[in-house]
Amino acid sequence: MTSREAVAAALSRARERTTVLTDSVDDGDLVAQHSPLMSPLVWDLAHIGNQEELWLVRDVGGRDAVRDDIDQLYDAFQHPRATRPSLPLLDPAQARDYVATVRDKTWDVLDHTRFDGRRLERDGFAFGMIAQHEQQHVETMLATHQLRAGARVLSAPPTPPPAPGSRPGEVVVPAGVFEMGTSTEPWALDNERPAHPVDVRAFAIETFPVTNARYREFIDDGGYERPELWTERGWRHRVDAGLEAPEFWTRDSGGAWWRRSFGTLAPVVADEPVVHVCWFEADAFARWAGKRLPTEAEWEKAARWDPRTGCSRRYPWGDDTPTAATANLGGTHLGPARVGAYPAGASASGAEQMIGDVWEWTSSGFDPYPGFEAFPYREYSEVFFGGDYRVLRGGSFGTDEVACRGTFRNWDHPIRRQIFAGFRLARDAGGTH
The missing domain is CATH 1.20.120.450 (dinb family like domain)
Incomplete structure (x- = not known):
């Protein structure tokens, strides 16, 4: 109660x-x-x-x-x-x-x-x-x-450092059914409901979100000049919008990248998750890397499913509410933390930083779950279903814990970059059951 x-x-x-x-x-x-x-x-x-x-x-x-x-x-x-x-x-x-x-x-x-x-x-x-x-x-x-243009008016302490021994990689999530969504979370919104079984094929998902360093490799390899990496619509948007790097990035005469954050210009930090990229950029990067964006169901299974119990957790680390040790939330740090900074927040599958830091684009459109019921008004979710949206999961450093849980669904147009969004990659892993 x-x-x-x-x-x-x-x-x-x-x-x-x-x-x-x-x-x-x-x-x-x-x-x-x-x-x-x-x-x-x-x-x-x-x-x-x-x-x-x-x-x-x-x-x-x-x-x-x-x-x-x-x-x-x-x-x-x-x-x-x-x-x-x-x-x-x-x-x-x-x-x-x-x-x-x-x-x-x-x-x-x-x-x-x-x-x-x-x-x-x-x-x-x-x-x-x-x-x-x-x-x-x-x-x-x-x-x-x-x-906003102008001098910095907000301040915050630095993010915690990565844990010793943190290394990027991927984890394999076996095929099988898991419970997606919720019917018991008291403050869950209508699009998170009801809980329902989803059968997911085996897949691999990266341990961390894609970092600035990896994204620079994509830029340096001509990722923004290679139409074969982009969908037809994505390439048209890249050209029309003049996209050449994540929003708020600039390159100096020596080739170094800088990022403006809340009025301060600072060098891009190599092992922070990339942020302020649109879905089209994330999708092109995934194709360049030989992988893909996870589906919404894959993301949630990697975040919530516990193979030991066969149950879905409220959060990656369990059912306890977030703490400063498990997730970067609530505007505490005003930016994403370096990958590996929250090992205590790892999911049972072994994926880290799935809550907080950056919203993560998925490949899925925004659609209702089976048995969806609009409550308490249609305009919160129902009017957006089936539109030109892609689902984002996990919350960002600016998201409060009350609006971020393992079932929480966000959505936006695939061209949006002003939101605190990044992504992580997935791939098919084979195997059936």
Whole structure:
């Protein structure tokens, strides 16, 4: 049974991160659109409050509206990101006052809500959904900070070093059925449900995500000049977008690569996972390497399946929630850690850093599981099924633990690079059962 303390902690942790990302810049940066791919930070801030008001204050709490006059302004489906700066948005002071007022009412709703009532309230699901929603926008705002020009305004301690003896390689996952998805995780979202058996052929998957050093080899070998490595659509996008390296990479006159991260330019670290590559780049790299991207089912089996028990775990390392020793999450380090830094987070199959660091592109499109039921609204998942999307798994350094578990599914267009995405490779291993 979910406790009120756990709900309060999840909501508070999300709000602390929102506050850091919005208080670290001035009002001009809050209202500016730093990329047409992203909303102004002030839109994200008020949208976070509006969703909290709609679901927790009005629906769960049955309270009067705080600001029902702004619902349309902060409806993400009515206004594409590129057009949001032209809307009559709340200014920074108004947005901060609004989200604070909503949160005060949310605390009162939490005090008076039973967690054993209707489905929306059972195990505190509505509160968990809103905590996840805010943390997803926190990661989006973090991506906006990465796109923002100007001096660095965020700081974080360095990531831990790799464990002694860490070496890249691959692990083989035997053929067989495993349980994919969940029917028991209390705050799992609708696209993660229901749990269902999936029969997966034997495959090998790399121990770590692809590193910057390996990606440089792809560049140096003419990976961006060889159309045979790319799908027809991917090559067309590479040419039209002028892709020559991961986003935020630049090469100096001596041939060395540098990467801009949150306002700081630094040399590319060889053994960090490559980040800010689109699906087309990941797919081309895989073809160059003689391998492929894993399917979503393969990724989840490698992350969750325990051959000793025949069961699927919540996380690669087991059922315990993430710690600083098992995964790089929550914006703690503001970047991916070098491969081998989290041996305690290894899956039973032996794959490491499958949670945190970088979202990992898979080869799969975003489709519903057998028996899918939209809940509590169609627009979270159902309207995206079958579209031009590829599934990403595992979360990134900017993802909070509340929005990252072994079953969590993310999705985006194959051209997107502003997200904190990398990839790892897989191959067929033969063998049937």
